[in-house]
Amino acid sequence: MKRRRSSRRKAPVTRRENDDGEGKESKQNGRLMVRPNNNHVPQNYNDLESNFPSQIFTHMETYLPINMLNVPRNDKANYIRHILNDYLPPQQHTRDKKRREYRQKILSNYKPLHKKLYTLDPSKFFVPTFLKAIKKNTEQSFRSIISEPSPGIFTFEMLQPRFCELLVSEVENFEKWVNATKFQVIRPSTINKYGVVLDDFGFQTMLDKLMKDFISPLSKVFFAEIGGTTLDSHHGFIVEYGEDKDIDMGFHVDDAEVTLNVCLGRQFSGGELFFRGMRCDQHLHTISHPEEIYDYFHFPGRAVLHHGRHRHGARATTSGNRFNLLLWCRSSVFRQMKTYKTDFSGWCGVCYQEKKNMLLKSIDETELKIANRIYGLQALSKGKGKGKAPA
Numbered sequence: 499m500k501r502r503r504s505s506r507r508k509a510p511v512t513r514r515e516n517d518d519g520e521g522k523e524s525k526q527n528g529r530l531m532v533r534p535n536n537n538h539v540p541q542n543y544n545d546l547e548s549n550f551p552s553q554i555f556t557h558m559e560t561y562l563p564i565n566m567l568n569v570p571r572n573d574k575a576n577y578i579r580h581i582l583n584d585y586l587p588p589q590q591h592t593r594d595k596k597r598r599e600y601r602q603k604i605l606s607n608y609k610p611l612h613k614k615l616y617t618l619d620p621s622k623f624f625v626p627t628f629l630k631a632i633k634k635n636t637e638q639s640f641r642s643i644i645s646e647p648s649p650g651i652f653t654f655e656m657l658q659p660r661f662c663e664l665l666v667s668e669v670e671n672f673e674k675w676v677n678a679t680k681f682q683v684i685r686p687s688t689i690n691k692y693g694v695v696l697d698d699f700g701f702q703t704m705l706d707k708l709m710k711d712f713i714s715p716l717s718k719v720f721f722a723e724i725g726g727t728t729l730d731s732h733h734g735f736i737v738e739y740g741e742d743k744d745i746d747m748g749f750h751v752d753d754a755e756v757t758l759n760v761c762l763g764r765q766f767s768g769g770e771l772f773f774r775g776m777r778c779d780q781h782l783h784t785i786s787h788p789e790e791i792y793d794y795f796h797f798p799g800r801a802v803l804h805h806g807r808h809r810h811g812a813r814a815t816t817s818g819n820r821f822n823l824l825l826w827c828r829s830s831v832f833r834q835m836k837t838y839k840t841d842f843s844g845w846c847g848v849c850y851q852e853k854k855n856m857l858l859k860s861i862d863e864t865e866l867k868i869a870n871r872i873y874g875l876q877a878l879s880k881g882k883g884k885g886k887a888p889a
C-alpha cells in the first residue's frame with residue numbers, strides 16, 4: 499500500500515530527536531515565555547509570507563519576552579520565524595523557497611479564465627441545503643444533509659453544477675497553458691501523472707476559506723479525535739481520469755487528517771472509491787475485515803469526507819472523463835501530538851482490536867484469580883472443618 503504524499507511536503511511523522519529539544523534549540527535564537535501574556539493583544543499576521551500558518555505568529559506573540567511585545571511587527575515576526583525555523587529541516591527551507599518561486603512564475607504568466615472562481619462566493623459555489631446546514635452549525639443540522647454509509651465516511655450534496663462546470667473549464671484552460679508554454683508543471687502527488695495543484699495557480703486563499711469556514715465546522719463534529727478541531731493547512735488539487743489521463747488510483751492513505759473529495763463531473767463510468775478501514779502507521783499493511791469494506795460511487799456535485807488514514811483507492815474510469823476536487827486538510831497540532839502516541843485505538847481498526855483483546859485477557863485473568871482465591875478459601879475452610887476434634 500502506498501502513502502500518498504503531495505510533492506509539496508513530506509508527512510512529518512518522524513519523532514523529534516530529543517524530548518526537550520524545544521528549549522535547547524530556541525535558546526540559540528530567542529526565548530519564549532513559559533506562560534502567555536494574557537493582557538497583551540497580539541497583532542494580525544494574515545498577510546505574512548511564511549511557511550507557517552499566520553495564526554501561529556499571532557498565538558506565539560503572546561509568549562514573547564516583555565521587551566519584545568511592543569517592537570515593530572516585522573521584528574516580532576522575524577524573532578518568531580527564527581524560533582519556528584529551528585523546527586524545519588534545512589532541506590525544507592530550500593524546498594519551500596523553490597515552491598514559492600515556482601508559484602510566482604505561474605502567477606505572473608498564467609491568465610485565469612474565470613476570475614470569479616478565485617474568491618469564495620458561497621451562494622454561487624454551494625447548494626442551498628449545504629449552506630443552510632453550515633450556517634446553523636449544529637450536529638443536528640449536519641446530520642440532516644449527511645449520510646454515513648460506513649463508519650467514518652460522510653457523504654453529502656455540496657457543489658452547484660454551474661460551479662463544477664466552471665472549475666473544470668478553468669483547469670482545462672490551465673492545462674492548455676501548460677502545454678502551450680511547455681511549462682514544467684508539478685502534479686498533485688507522487689502517484690498522479692495528470693491533475694493540477696490549485697494552490698499553485700491562485701486558489702490558495704479561496705481554499706483556505708473553504709477549509710476554515712465550511713469543512714472545519716464538519717470536521718470539528720465528525721473528526722474531533724483525529725485533528726478535526728485544529729485544521730490549519732491544506733493541499734488542494736484536481737485529479738483527472740479518462741482514456742488519455744490517469745486511469746485509476748492505487749490503494750493508499752492520504753497525507754491529510756481529513757480529506758474532502760468532491761466529484762465535478764463530467765460524464766463517466768467507473769471510478770468508484772473503495773475503502774478498507776482506518777489504520778495508523780504501524781498497522782498500515784494489515785488485512786481488512788468484512789465490515790470495513792465499502793465502495794462509493796461518485797456523483798457530480800456530491801462530496802465524500804473521510805479520515806486521511808482511511809485506506810482507499812479509485813477503480814478505473816472505464817469511459818468518459820472524471821474530474822474530482824480534493825482538499826487534504828491538515829493539523830500541525832495533531833501531527834505533533836501523534837509523535838508522542840502509540841495507541842490509536844480510537845480510530846485504527848487494529849489498535850482497537852488489540853486493546854479489546856488485552857482488556858478481555860485481563861478480565862479473564864482477574865476472573866481466574868478471583869476463582870482461585872474463592873477455591874482456595876473453600877479448600878481452607880474444608881480443611882479446617884476436617885481438623886476439628888469430634889465433640
Ligand SMILES: O=C(O)CCC(=O)C(=O)O
Pocket residue numbers: 502737747752759771810811812822824
Ligand atoms: O479519484 C478519486 O476520487 C480519489 C483520489 C484520491 O484518493 C486522492 O487523490 O487522494
Ligand SMILES: [Fe+2]
Pocket residue numbers: 502750751752810
Ligand atoms: Fe486519496
